[in-house]
Amino acid sequence: MKHLLGVEGLSREEMDRILERAQSFAEVGRRDIKKVPTLRGRTIVNLFYEASTRTLSSFELAAKRLSADVVSVKSAGSSVDKGESLKDTVATLSAYDPAAIVIRSPHAGAAGLVARWTEASVINAGDGKHEHPTQALLDVFTLHQRLDSLEGTKIWIVGDVLHSRVARSCLLAFRKMGAEVTLCGPPTLIPRGIEALGCEVSYDLDGMGEADVIYALRMQRERMSESFVPSLREYASRYQIDSRRLGPRQLLMHPGPVNRGVELSPEVIDSPQSLITAQVESGLVVRMAILYELLAGSDRARPDRGPAPADTPTIGQPA
Amino acid sequence: MNVTENGAEGAAEAPKLISRPGQAATLIIKGARLLDPRTGLDGAHDLVVRDGEIAEIIEPGGAPAIEGAEVVDGDGLLALPAFVDPHVHFRVPGQEHKEDLETGTRSAAAGGYCAVIAMANTSPPIDSAAVLGSVRDRAVREASIPVGFVANVTRSMGGRELTEMAELAEAGAIAFSDDGLPIANARVLRRALQYQRLAGLVIALHEEDPDLSAGGVMNEGEVSAALGMAGVPAVSESTMIARNCSLALYEGARIHVQHLSARASVEEIARAKEAGVEVTCEASPHHLTLTDEAVRSLDARFKMNPPLRTEDDRQALIDGLRDGTIDCVATDHAPHASEEKEVPFEEAAMGVTGLETAFAALYTDLVLPGIIPLELLVERMTCGGEPFGIEAPRLEAGAVANVALIDPELSWTVGEDGYESRSYNNCFGGRELTGRVLMTVAAGRVAFRQRSFALGVAS
Numbered sequence: 104m105k106h107l108l109g110v111e112g113l114s115r116e117e118m119d120r121i122l123e124r125a126q127s128f129a130e131v132g133r134r135d136i137k138k139v140p141t142l143r144g145r146t147i148v149n150l151f152y153e154a155s156t157r158t159l160s161s162f163e164l165a166a167k168r169l170s171a172d173v174v175s176v177k178s179a180g181s182s183v184d185k186g187e188s189l190k191d192t193v194a195t196l197s198a199y200d201p202a203a204i205v206i207r208s209p210h211a212g213a214a215g216l217v218a219r220w221t222e223a224s225v226i227n228a229g230d231g232k233h234e235h236p237t238q239a240l241l242d243v244f245t246l247h248q249r250l251d252s253l254e255g256t257k258i259w260i261v262g263d264v265l266h267s268r269v270a271r272s273c274l275l276a277f278r279k280m281g282a283e284v285t286l287c288g289p290p291t292l293i294p295r296g297i298e299a300l301g302c303e304v305s306y307d308l309d310g311m312g313e314a315d316v317i318y319a320l321r322m323q324r325e326r327m328s329e330s331f332v333p334s335l336r337e338y339a340s341r342y343q344i345d346s347r348r349l350g351p352r353q354l355l356m357h358p359g360p361v362n363r364g365v366e367l368s369p370e371v372i373d374s375p376q377s378l379i380t381a382q383v384e385s386g387l388v389v390r391m392a393i394l395y396e397l398l399a400g401s402d403r404a405r406p407d408r409g410p411a412p413a414d415t416p417t418i419g420q421p422a
Numbered sequence: 423m424n425v426t427e428n429g430a431e432g433a434a435e436a437p438k439l440i441s442r443p444g445q446a447a448t449l450i451i452k453g454a455r456l457l458d459p460r461t462g463l464d465g466a467h468d469l470v471v472r473d474g475e476i477a478e479i480i481e482p483g484g485a486p487a488i489e490g491a492e493v494v495d496g497d498g499l500l501a502l503p504a505f506v507d508p509h510v511h512f513r514v515p516g517q518e519h520k521e522d523l524e525t526g527t528r529s530a531a532a533g534g535y536c537a538v539i540a541m542a543n544t545s546p547p548i549d550s551a552a553v554l555g556s557v558r559d560r561a562v563r564e565a566s567i568p569v570g571f572v573a574n575v576t577r578s579m580g581g582r583e584l585t586e587m588a589e590l591a592e593a594g595a596i597a598f599s600d601d602g603l604p605i606a607n608a609r610v611l612r613r614a615l616q617y618q619r620l621a622g623l624v625i626a627l628h629e630e631d632p633d634l635s636a637g638g639v640m641n642e643g644e645v646s647a648a649l650g651m652a653g654v655p656a657v658s659e660s661t662m663i664a665r666n667c668s669l670a671l672y673e674g675a676r677i678h679v680q681h682l683s684a685r686a687s688v689e690e691i692a693r694a695k696e697a698g699v700e701v702t703c704e705a706s707p708h709h710l711t712l713t714d715e716a717v718r719s720l721d722a723r724f725k726m727n728p729p730l731r732t733e734d735d736r737q738a739l740i741d742g743l744r745d746g747t748i749d750c751v752a753t754d755h756a757p758h759a760s761e762e763k764e765v766p767f768e769e770a771a772m773g774v775t776g777l778e779t780a781f782a783a784l785y786t787d788l789v790l791p792g793i794i795p796l797e798l799l800v801e802r803m804t805c806g807g808e809p810f811g812i813e814a815p816r817l818e819a820g821a822v823a824n825v826a827l828i829d830p831e832l833s834w835t836v837g838e839d840g841y842e843s844r845s846y847n848n849c850f851g852g853r854e855l856t857g858r859v860l861m862t863v864a865a866g867r868v869a870f871r872q873r874s875f876a877l878g879v880a881s
Contacts, residue, residue, distance in 0.1 A: 212720030
């Protein structure tokens, strides 16, 4: 297990291992001293080409809890803004001999490219509208806290699927765990051909009563100006999850940040069915588990800086 | 007009095809399988080229000894009329770091081409007689095979005002095109089609509705949905073809539709031809052999415009090539520097090189599996100049020698020995293909020979 580039190509066994590891870190998190020495002396670089609050802070904290040294490079004010190419930036950062590079990029496939250009393990923290595998893993972990298994669980993902890497990674992850997934949103925001990934598509919430879990996506305001939906008002009237539409036994999730009053009504955010805060907590332990699985397992002291063996198994990379 | 040296067709008008001077070849290719579907020639013969002209085609062993002639052992080889590519980008002027006329024509010759037509989306674009004159001057010094230069339809490729089309035609433009960009405004295109009555020359069209394709980086479909990348729907191409064919019919104009990619486009062309529109069209080796499944790799070498589409679209293109709806093969050879391709897919420049691999890719993927006969491929790869007034080369006595000598059994790994092109954004790079061009005679001169291909000189 060298990289985590996407849920696609990640095996069920690898997912289970990460989830188990996350469970053990959840127990560490309940102690007074929350830090373990696993990655002492290793360096982790967070390379973020997009603004991020929760993903970046959660990766920083996860690395610190594992005693790694952390450097976070954000696009504003860095050489990235001075026109340096991704390839050159990666070469520069690789000179520090990091154990892992965590990258977020507005472009699909960026993490895969970085993996070709560095000896470090690469973790995809979101590449364009393609994948966001650590989010999907933390969502599966969160659901496992409430449900014994996702086998046969009905999950509705509601909102702007077209522009959502979370929707894509969650769809793949939920399917791998045995859930049945329905994507729901305005026809303009459901990508043509998405059924090929093994899901149902609905353009209204009429059948949502069957869902065990409702996963709402963030609705960005700029979509209005591009004529994807005529108004936030009409969107909310058709797709907002509110207390009328959320059943008492249905669980509610959202990747954050929430637009209160758009995709979710204020009262459901704070309802007992809401897992939104639990998702953030899960984010920390799942990212610790991912760093652990990629780095501690390999146990490379690497005094010789030699290349990793060519047959190192890669997770999340389609064969 | 034949593929010949500069000005051979008369001094009154500027020649349409330009190349640098060279020595006329005298050589004998012995015993190769000569195949020319147009003359019905097919079988082992000796081909005698004297002073750049095909002197004789006679039975094997029948060639006379000629003082100083190169003698080529053609046993097991295939000698074809050399190919004509109606669509290449040689990046001159302005982007010589990607390609220039010397490297571009060498790349073409290495692919078995004896003539190519270069597009005008350069920097600055070829929208005035002055720019056109300057690239033609460079071709006289740098081009190892004849090159025809297209001039723009609209100034600065802005899609608003027409270029001085009549003057550009007199100055030697071979056609008009804003290729790289569509002419979105129907009124502007209509004016150009009307003006064709004065300026002459075919108008070649890059068909894309920019409102429908906006933001797209690949075909819209299952693969773009899975990758989360914005798609270019097939209808962005087919609806423009339908519109522009209607305009051409109304104005009685002649158009050539570039790089078809989709089933719906093939169907629109078939309908238009049926209705009597004077329209010809082309398809590229990559659209005929690859689909958007290749984009799952997120490798920017599979990014081009129009994008690779589905297997169903590919099958429609092959059917169109077979039944003549698609007139010819065009590479759309589009060199880009490595820094424009070694970036995330969405950021990468659009376009792939293709001159050196066109025959081998189509021979490997379409001819060897029996999908189309070799004769058909030869016809479609040699007639690319016809919409532009350039006759297809022929293997017959008295014709200017335009010959591609090919080893049809030789397998080679694309890119293994580098490329003749300055750029290496080839979508077949790393693949093993069968069929390699060993030698190309263009306009009566040896324009290329494979380095490892030994030639004997008669004593």
